[in-house]
Amino acid sequence: MAEPPAEPTSTRLYFHVYLGLLALAVVTTAVAFADLGRFSMVVALAIASMKTGLVLLYFMHVRFGSGIVRVFAGAGFFFLLILGALTLGDVVTREWMEIPVPR
Amino acid sequence: MTEVRAAVPIQFDDPAQQREAAALGMWVFLAAEIVFFGGALVCYAAAGWVHGREFALASNDSNLVLGAVNTGVLLTSSWTMALAVHAGRAARRRRLLLFLGGTALLGTVFLVLKGLEYREDWLHQLVPGRSFARSPVAQLYFTFYFILTGIHALHLIVGIGLMAALAVLAARTREPLSGLNLFENAGLYWHFVDIVWIFLFPLLYLRGRHG
Numbered sequence: 399m400a401e402p403p404a405e406p407t408s409t410r411l412y413f414h415v416y417l418g419l420l421a422l423a424v425v426t427t428a429v430a431f432a433d434l435g436r437f438s439m440v441v442a443l444a445i446a447s448m449k450t451g452l453v454l455l456y457f458m459h460v461r462f463g464s465g466i467v468r469v470f471a472g473a474g475f476f477f478l479l480i481l482g483a484l485t486l487g488d489v490v491t492r493e494w495m496e497i498p499v500p501r
Numbered sequence: 502m503t504e505v506r507a508a509v510p511i512q513f514d515d516p517a518q519q520r521e522a523a524a525l526g527m528w529v530f531l532a533a534e535i536v537f538f539g540g541a542l543v544c545y546a547a548a549g550w551v552h553g554r555e556f557a558l559a560s561n562d563s564n565l566v567l568g569a570v571n572t573g574v575l576l577t578s579s580w581t582m583a584l585a586v587h588a589g590r591a592a593r594r595r596r597l598l599l600f601l602g603g604t605a606l607l608g609t610v611f612l613v614l615k616g617l618e619y620r621e622d623w624l625h626q627l628v629p630g631r632s633f634a635r636s637p638v639a640q641l642y643f644t645f646y647f648i649l650t651g652i653h654a655l656h657l658i659v660g661i662g663l664m665a666a667l668a669v670l671a672a673r674t675r676e677p678l679s680g681l682n683l684f685e686n687a688g689l690y691w692h693f694v695d696i697v698w699i700f701l702f703p704l705l706y707l708r709g710r711h712g
Contacts, residue, residue, distance in 0.1 A: 474534070477532070
């Protein structure tokens with residue numbers, strides 16, 4: 399694995415990340431008033447994920463961390479993905495087909 | 502013969518390894534936090550899938566202005582937290598104290614605004630219970646609203662206490678500030694609480710605004 403980039407020596411990067419986060423917060427609020435139907439939630443979650451990415455990579459220094467730190471940082475989200483996929487996989491597909499009643 | 506005092510505890514090779522170990526420990530704790538908040542959010546998503554329309558309508562009773570302002574407040578606090586960690590690493594004590602204080606202050610502003618919001622919810626009879634003024638499904642939405650924002654606020658209270666404790670430590674310690682990993686780990690905690698709000702804001706406040 400390639401060496402992670404060195405941590406920033408100036409605080410300018412943090413300011414840019416902060417501005418990016420504020421901009422995305424404004425975008426998500428504005429987009430919420432547009433009628434995107436069922437894609438509203440998809441767009442909202444996509445923007446929230448982008449903001450999370452910025453916070454994780456730069457504020458939480460995952461981008462500057464070693465491989466093992468990245469694996470540990472990803473582990474929680476990975477298990478949350480399993481939890482979410484199995485739970486919602488049940489709820490979302492319940493109406494998809496009728497279960498034949500045995501006679 | 503002069504004894505050379507070790508710069509790091511005996512179990513570590515060097516400060517870099519100590520730092521990495523500290524970060525790993527914190528991430529293990531945060532992984533537990535991720536599935537804690539995440540589990541609650543998955544329940545909310547499941548209920549929201551079943552009651553999509555009613556949840557969207559109920560969410561319009563949340564105070565969008567206060568929610569949006571609080572989003573800005575919390576994002577700003579994450580920025581000051583990042584600056585505090587940076588100042589700690591650079592061993593700049595005054596800057597560190599300034600930004601720890603700023604972060605705690607912004608966290609307190611968030612809680613005050615959240616309190617005003619809760620008061621408004623209470624007066625509008627949106628608190629689940631006997632005098633709840635809307636439909637049973639709206640009550641389910643507000644149950645999620647209070648649980649999710651409540652445990653988030655609780656985490657913020659802990660975070661503010663942490664900032665205060667670290668400020669006292671930073672002001673008093675004789676050890677080199679740059680060798681302390683506490684600031685970095687407190688930062689990880691604070692940013693995590695910010696991430697939770699990044700999801701709570703659109704999910705709780707924005708889901709019904711387009712209808």
